[in-house]
Amino acid sequence: MYELLYQKIGEIISITTEEFDFCKTLFLPKKLRKRQYLLQDGDICKYTAFVEKGILRTYSVDEKGNEHILQFSPEGWWLSDLYSFLTHEPSLFNIEALEDCELLLITKPSWDLLLEKIPVFERYFRILIQNNLIVTQRRLMGTLSETAEQKYLKLIETYPGCLQRVPQHMLASYLGITPETLSRVRSQIAARK
Amino acid sequence: MYELLYQKIGEIISITTEEFDFCKTLFLPKKLRKRQYLLQDGDICKYTAFVEKGILRTYSVDEKGNEHILQFSPEGWWLSDLYSFLTHEPSLFNIEALEDCELLLITKPSWDLLLEKIPVFERYFRILIQNNLIVTQRRLMGTLSETAEQKYLKLIETYPGCLQRVPQHMLASYLGITPETLSRVRSQIAARK
DNA sequence: AAATGGGCTTGATCTATGTCAATGATTTTA
DNA sequence: TAAAATCATTGACATAGATCAAGCCCATTT
Missing domain, CATH: 2.60.120.10 (Jelly Rolls)
Structure with a gap:
């Protein structure tokens, strides 16, 4: 255990x-x-x-x-x-x-x-929290500057594992966009390939 | 010193x-x-x-x-x-x-x-970083859910000191909005008083 | 005093994303 | 197996905020 x-x-x-x-x-x-x-x-x-x-x-x-x-x-x-x-x-x-x-x-x-x-x-917790802070700061800066598509592409790159386990509308609410927008972003990415 | x-x-x-x-x-x-x-x-x-x-x-x-x-x-x-x-x-x-x-x-x-x-x-740095993480997480959640006006009002409530020392366009870029939008938000708030 | 430049405001547009609504598809529950 | 949620998609429309542009104010430099 x-x-x-x-x-x-x-x-x-x-x-x-x-x-x-x-x-x-x-x-x-x-x-x-x-x-x-x-x-x-x-x-x-x-x-x-x-x-x-x-x-x-x-x-x-x-x-x-x-x-x-x-x-x-x-x-x-x-x-x-x-x-x-x-x-x-x-x-x-x-x-x-x-x-x-x-x-x-x-x-x-x-x-x-x-x-x-x-x-x-x-020390252990200091390092854990430190890593969390670094990731959170990056995410914050991303929300300030990136489009919905950029945020999504960064997400699938950073956490490929989550995509399979988490329903899409929750990914949307992690990214700060609506499920509809995420759906459209995905279909546009797919159309370009 | x-x-x-x-x-x-x-x-x-x-x-x-x-x-x-x-x-x-x-x-x-x-x-x-x-x-x-x-x-x-x-x-x-x-x-x-x-x-x-x-x-x-x-x-x-x-x-x-x-x-x-x-x-x-x-x-x-x-x-x-x-x-x-x-x-x-x-x-x-x-x-x-x-x-x-x-x-x-x-x-x-x-x-x-x-x-x-x-x-x-x-311990000292663990606590500092911990407090920073808490603040950063709140700010992140704010950027996901709040309007420009809400963000601005929260900022002046949380950091009244900054307002005097920092030019307004930098407050805008902290909030993730343009200087024009911040200017309009401020004039709307002023008009309501 | 004139000139320069940064910063703030205001107006006219533009656009990315949200909102609302309908339709299937898929999963869960009865 | 039927019924009921839950979820993803798609379309039409609305809107907050961005962009572009002009003008003004105030401080600093010449």
Whole structure:
């Protein structure tokens, strides 16, 4: 159950098997069925999750009822509403399983304990968050300058895996365009080949 | 010269004066005149900077020649192209002083040394980057769902200080709209009051 | 004081994308 | 297997914001 977690941690830092044994005690395994929520808008994000299996989406809903996807989180990724998790303020996001999922959950107190007992995890999370920031900044700059078609082409280049697992209208709401526009963009690309 | 840095670090972690004395030796003071570049697109970002005085902007230029501003960095903030700094790949960004600035620069080797000698800095930078990620994620979600007017209103609410120091067309390119649109948005808001 | 130039505003268009609506196709549920 | 959702596509039309262009204001330089 913890193999993937162990592997992912080992890609970035070195810890002993004793340390990892302690680490394991801090996590709560959890299964989610497809369409089940890990977090709902208005609730406080009590857990940060490591995805062992499946894929989830984090999204918000605007006043007009449109959904906007912040990220997809397939197996091997960490997942949380960082702001709500850290501050205990109600979250603006929903986190929903797009497939049956297996997660490892950690609460804020356990997370704090982990950082305290095994300080090298400060480094681990610093690097994870750093990488996330770099990707998010790039995406932001892309939304400021690119056309719908450029965004889509960049997406399929960057995350070819997502395309098979995620319905098209969710890709659209990740890109910040409507499903209709995405459909038209795709048919234009196809027509040119 | 190092007062602000000391104060800012102390807001997040505790370090001894000896530790801070060591820390100081790793920084290189640097003054920039208004319009001078700290980093140009295509160069490798050799420094992370702490801003003691002044304000800078980080921006990129797209194929059509339009500028898109990633962030403004006033005094008390850290500043870098994280990706280029970490990987030594050429940067896609320009960093330009918008006023005469006083900076403290640290190279990658010195930064690594700092983290190694005073590991609590892992925590410090983790928290900084974490806060940056939270803000960037919110801004991204905003760009996906908000109108030009909503974005502008949120900006003046969130960063009232920037408005006085930064020319309006740069606020527009931060928001991802044209200067003309921002001008019209402002006149509409004014007309309603 | 004149000249230069950057920055802001305003007007007239243009365009990419959104909105609304209908039609099949495909998957899920009963 | 039928019924019901869900999803992708396509067409007609609407609109927010971009683009192009002109003029004005204010600061800096000559």
